[in-house]
Structure formats: C-alpha cells, structure tokens
Amino acid sequence: MEWDWEFVWQIMPTLLEGFKITILATVLGAAVAAVLGLAIAIARRSPVTALSRTVGFVCEFIRGTPLLVQLYFIFYVLPDIGIRLPPLVAGVIGIGLHYATYTAEVYRAGIENVPRGQWEAAKAANLTTRQAWIHVVLPQAVPPMIPALANYFIAMFKETPLLSAITVLELMNQAKSIANSNYRYIEPMTLVGVFFLAVSLVSVVGLRWLEERYARMDD
C-alpha cells in the first residue's frame, strides 16, 4: 500500500476537528495542572504534618502509576459512586491531576529559591501568611518557573492521545476511526505523528524564547 495524497486531503477536515479537541484538552488540562500544582506545593509545605504527608504520598502514588489507568479509574469507577462525567471532563481532570503532581515539584523548587530573608521580612512587616504568599513569595517565585512549567505543558500535550482510550474524540481517536472505516492506516497514523511533531518543534522554539525572557531555573 502506498501513500495517497488525495486521501490525505479528504481526511484532513476530520483530523483538524480532532486537533481542536486535542488543543482544548491541553489548554484546560494545563489550567488544572497549574492551579492544582500550586495548591499541592503549598499543602506540602503546610506545618500540619498529617496534611503534608498525605498529600506527599498521594503525589508519589499518582506519579508512580500510569496516566491511562488513572483515566480509566476516573471514567469507569467514579460513575459507580454516582459521579458521571462526560469523557472530555474526565480526561481533563485526569491529565490535569497527573501533571499537577509534576508541576507541584516545579513550584516547590521555585518557592524554595526565594531567599529565607523574604519570609522573615514579611513577618517583620507584620504580614499574615496569606499576604506573605500572595504579595511577597509568589511574585518572586513564579517568573523563573515559567519555562519549566511550559515544558510540562508540552509533555502534557503529547499525552493527550491517551484520552482516545476513554472515548474523547480528539486527534488520535479521529485518526483511528478513519483508519478503521477505510482500512488505511498509513496516512491517518502518519499525519497524527506529523501534527504532534510539528507542534512540538514549534513549541521548542517558543520554549527557548521563554527561557531567554525569564531566567532559566535549573531544578
């Protein structure tokens, strides 16, 4: 079987349709990971040992198990206890939660990079803990982390094909259904690869720019 350009143009609209969902899932997942990661990082620094230990263990567990299984868990097990989520929502939660455990490490390193003196000064200025976080620590901690965070978001983008396993109609799933109904695998599968490679290569350039703009943080 050989490469057929006509078929390529014929399936392109469907693939682009899927690609939109892929982008949507990535953006939503990134938002979840960014917010949840910060929450995890702050919880792990909590003086309440029970809280920080529990969150720490849950993170280790999530990081040690496959994303695919976690997606299945959210998609198949939660309905048993009455939480029925549409596939895309389940996927965004799953992928966001998984990557939140990684971004939490980035936040942790960034927060630890803020000199102790800043905390002490905040205390001396009679700021509450909340004020110290919001007005002193985070504004200094966040900019250097941006490249590292972006790196994880690119990784997350590449993981979105897994959502096809829980019936989200993203790029990979569209390609699979095209392949199955036409019995042609070469074009759809290769195009999916090309799509991902193209976005990754462009985002690497974007990442370089981010690294130059914000000081690079080595973890």
Add this chain to the structure above:
Amino acid sequence: MIDWSGYLTLILEGALVTLQLTVMGSALALVMAFLAGLGRLSRFFIVRALATTYIEFFRGTSIFVQLFWVYFVLPFAGLTLTPLQAGVLALGLNVGAYAAEVVRGAVKAVGREQTEACVALNLSRYQRMRHVILPQALPLMLPTFCNNAIELLKGTAVVSLISLTDLTFQAQVVRAQTGNTLIPFTTILILYFAMAWSISIGMRWLERRMSRSLDGVRT
C-alpha cells in the same frame, strides 16, 4: 458472589507481561541512550545529525502515537511485529531518546580538566571514555535513569491498546466479565505503584554502590 481467585491469576499474568515489557524496553532504551547520547558528542557531523534527528523525533511525539505507528504502519512496509515486539521497540526507542539527553548531559558535566589530563596521558579516545569519563558520569546519570525507568513502566500501560495482555488489558477483561470496576483498577494501580517503588529502591542501591568507588575522587 464472584470468585476472585481466577481473576487474580489473570491480573498476575498481566503483571508478568508488564514486567517483561519493562525489562526488555529498559534494556533497549539503555543501549539507545548510550548510542545516541554519545553520538551527539561525536566528532563526525553525520553521526551527530543522526543522533539529533532520532532524539528530536522520538521526543516530539508521544509513545502512544509511536506505538500505533509501529504496530499499524510498519506492516505495510513489510515489517510485521507481534504486539510484544512492537511494544518493546516503541517503548525502548521512546525512552531511549529521553535517556540519551541524560547521557549527554552527564558526560558533559564531567570537568574539562579530566579530558585534558587524558590527552596529556596519551590515552586513546576509547580509553578516555571507558576508564575516565564514563565511570564518573554514570553516578550522575542514575537518578534520572530511575525516573526514565518509571516513565517506561508507566508507558507500558499504553500497549494494552494494541491488545497486548498486560496489567491494564487484564483489568479491562476483569471489568468486562464481572462488571466491577473498583477492585480491578485499584489492584492494578497498587501493583504499578509497587513496581515503580521497587525500581526506585533498586536504583538508589545501585547509585550508592556506584558512587562508593568514587569516594574522595570528586569534591
């Protein structure tokens, strides 16, 4: 009441396949990591270009896309692989590309003066690598290799989608047969976590052993 013992055997058989994939995939990844990692440091432009292309290509797309490509597209090129072979090939090549960057980073982290000393002692390029640079670079690589191995373990879950009977696949079988979702998925999550945990314990032991011989060498 469901008799769980039969299903447990099924899941344990799946665990064996996952283990097999992880070990064989890691072996291939290790070989590829050194080939491509050292290739990127080669004197010859063509070797560097080849290694860079390999690394960028496999890091640019996700394991899922690569696996499907290997399994569905390669047969049209006359190369038909069993699911296990396709899984090992895709996992090994994918993780190998990430690990290659680790090899390169670690080799470059060994001080310049070491290379200069080797030149002064008239060691050949091979001797320099084998007896001076690599023994110092290896302990630097191990912690990240540990992460790579865990990533590979997590990646094996994806092979269930090309009908290889690994843990995730077997859990799906149990789900289909019993209608119970919580027990199979929780079981395999715990099994995956146990495996990831043993990898990190094993790696830590290896790291201690390897750096022992370097006591007092590095400051």
